[in-house]
Structures are given as C-alpha cells and as structure tokens.
Amino acid sequence: MHPDTFTIAGREYGSRLLVGTGKYKDLDETGEAIRASGAEIVTVAIRRSNIGQDPSEPNLLDVVPPSEYTILPNTAGCFTAKDAVRTCRLARELLDGHSLVKLEVLGDEKTLYPDITATLEAAEQLVADDFQVMVYTNDDPIVARRLEEIGCVSVMPLAAPIGSGLGIQNKYNILSIIENANVPVLVDAGVGTASDAAIAMELGCDGVLMNSAIAGARNPVLMASAMRKAIEAGREAYLAGRIPRKRYASTSSPLDGTFF
Amino acid sequence: MIEIIVNGEPRQFGEGITAAELVEELDLAGKRLAMEVNEELLPRSEFPGYRLSPGDQVEIVVAIGGG
Numbered sequence: 001m002h003p004d005t006f007t008i009a010g011r012e013y014g015s016r017l018l019v020g021t022g023k024y025k026d027l028d029e030t031g032e033a034i035r036a037s038g039a040e041i042v043t044v045a046i047r048r049s050n051i052g053q054d055p056s057e058p059n060l061l062d063v064v065p066p067s068e069y070t071i072l073p074n075t076a077g078c079f080t081a082k083d084a085v086r087t088c089r090l091a092r093e094l095l096d097g098h099s100l101v102k103l104e105v106l107g108d109e110k111t112l113y114p115d116i117t118a119t120l121e122a123a124e125q126l127v128a129d130d131f132q133v134m135v136y137t138n139d140d141p142i143v144a145r146r147l148e149e150i151g152c153v154s155v156m157p158l159a160a161p162i163g164s165g166l167g168i169q170n171k172y173n174i175l176s177i178i179e180n181a182n183v184p185v186l187v188d189a190g191v192g193t194a195s196d197a198a199i200a201m202e203l204g205c206d207g208v209l210m211n212s213a214i215a216g217a218r219n220p221v222l223m224a225s226a227m228r229k230a231i232e233a234g235r236e237a238y239l240a241g242r243i244p245r246k247r248y249a250s251t252s253s254p255l256d257g258t259f260f
Numbered sequence: 261m262i263e264i265i266v267n268g269e270p271r272q273f274g275e276g277i278t279a280a281e282l283v284e285e286l287d288l289a290g291k292r293l294a295m296e297v298n299e300e301l302l303p304r305s306e307f308p309g310y311r312l313s314p315g316d317q318v319e320i321v322v323a324i325g326g327g
C-alpha cells in the first residue's frame with residue numbers, strides 16, 4: 001500500500017492531525033504534547049511582543065521550530081476582515097515569507113462563530129495577495145464552495161463551537177461539504193475526545209485541527225497520543241469502507257452444519 | 261525626544277530613531293518579530309533605513325501559543 005499522505009498547498013503530509021499551541025501549562029508541555037500528537041502542521045497566534053521581558057526567555061518557535069514543523073499562523077481574535085489581513089501580513093513577515101495561513105474572522109465572542117461575509121472578504125484579499133489560505137468556516141456547504149471558488153487551499157468547517165468539545169453536530173453537512181470539495185476538508189473546532197476525531201475521519205475528512213481537546217485534557221500528552229490513534233483509526237476505517245447499517249441482525253457464524 | 265506609541269503605550273525616543281534602533285532599544289534585537297507602522301507592514305529589510313516620526317503607532321508582534 002502506498003503511503004496515505006495528503007497535500008496542502010503543494011506540500012505532502014503524513015499526519016492528518018493538525019494541532020494548536022494554545023492553553024498549555026507551559027512550553028515544555030506544549031512541545032511534549034505536539035510530539036505525542038505526531039502533528040506536522042502546528043497553528044500559532046500572532047500577538048504583541050511583551051516589551052521589557054527577559055530576552056533570553058524561551059519562545060514558542062524554539063519548541064516548534066519552523067525547520068521541523070509547518071507553522072500555520074492563525075487570525076484568531078480578529079473580528080474584521082481588515083484585522084485578519086493585517087495579521088496575515090505580519091505573520092508572513094515573521095515567518096520569512098511563508099504564506100500559508102489559517103483565516104478566521106469571528107462574529108461574536110459568545111459563539112465564536114465565523115462572520116461569513118467578513119471571512120469571504122478577507123479570503124478574497126488574501127488570495128489576491130498570494131497567501132495560501134486555509135479557512136475556518138461554518139458547516140454550510142454553499143459557503144464552503146464559495147470559499148473554494150475564491151481560491152482557498154483548504155476549507156475547514158467547524159464541528160461545534162470553538163473550545164466547546166461538543167463533537168460533530170451536523171455530520172450530514174460535513175459530508176455534503178466533503179462530497180462537493182476539490183480541496184482538502186478539515187474539521188476545525190469542536191472536537192471533545194478521540195471518538196469525535198475518528199467520526200470526522202470516518203466521514204471522509206482529510207484531517208482534523210484541534211487545540212482545546214488536547215490542551216484542556218487532564219493529561220494533554222496522553223490525549224495527544226489518543227488523538228493521533230483516533231485520526232489514524234478513523235482514516236483507515238474510512239478507506240476500508242464500513243458495512244451498511246441494517247435494522248435487524250445478521251449472523252456472524254454460518255447456520256449450515258449445526259448439529260442441534 | 262519624540263513620542264511613539266509602541267504596542268499601545270506611549271514611549272519617548274531620540275529624534276530620527278530608525279525602526280532598527282527602536283528594536284535595539286526595546287531589547288528585542290535578534291528576536292523573530294514583525295512590525296507595523298500606522299497599520300502598514302514594515303518589512304524587516306527596511307528597518308535600518310526607516311525613520312520613525314512623532315506620534316507613529318508601532319506594533320511589534322511575535323508568534324505565541326494559539327489554536
């Protein structure tokens with residue numbers, strides 16, 4: 001069997017689990033969890049530098065060096081297209097011209113649902129500015145198609161609200177998005193535990209991006225390992241092809257040759 | 261002296277200070293960072309020749325943990 005890789009923006013990856021770097025206790029735990037997850041693409045946020053801090057203090061990119069990981073800067077916290085585009089430009093400069101970004105433009109603080117009109121506007125500007133855009137969106141198949149038409153390299157519908165851990169709330173919409181898409185579809189946000197990740201992969205998602213489910217677990221490193229296995233198990237189950245659901249039983253042992 | 265707003269805080273610097281000198285003065289030299297002046301990206305290659313003006317709004321950002 002040839003290796004089951006997937007490609008984003010022309011680059012091949014072996015791991016279909018993408019992880020965030022937020023909410024960890026410290027940088028040691030961040031690094032350990034990311035190694036346990038096997039992830040090759042790692043998201044980071046862009047924020048004001050702490051002026052006056054000890055310059056020798058360790059930096060996130062020492063723990064996840066861009067030489068070993070594909071760094072995916074996000075626009076988390078942006079509520080306008082303008083701020084999202086500014087953030088991406090700063091991120092590209094910070095990462096020496098690396099143009100892969102995760103676009104999210106949020107609608108409100110309570111739901112952290114994407115503001116779709118602002119997301120479309122920002123996506124258009126970023127694609128025109130030669131960014132490779134992986135875009136966080138809701139689970140609307142029409143919006144997903146529109147984002148693909150704009151030129152996003154990956155469409156990433158939410159499973160449930162960011163950080164909610166509710167799991168996939170609308171499997172049929174995720175399925176419709178996958179069926180329509182010609183770019184990788186990743187579930188981004190809402191995963192709570194390993195089975196949620198497996199379900200996403202069994203539906204046929206190309207990958208899953210998560211942060212809180214790992215970082216917020218009682219044992220983040222162990223959960224990272226569980227997620228790695230769940231992604232692999234779900235992917236293999238998808239490729240293997242599940243049996244159809246039936247209402248009634250069908251025997252596993254033959255009925256012929258019984259002696260009673 | 262001139263006043264420049266760095267990451268939201270007003271600070272005093274010598275007249276004619278360049279972006280590169282600003283980074284030095286803030287003890288950020290050698291760090292992986294990016295800078296905006298008045299909401300426009302300032303590429304690192306332009307730091308040495310770019311003179312800041314009074315009232316400029318400078319943002320200096322880094323990568324931190326996030327999902």
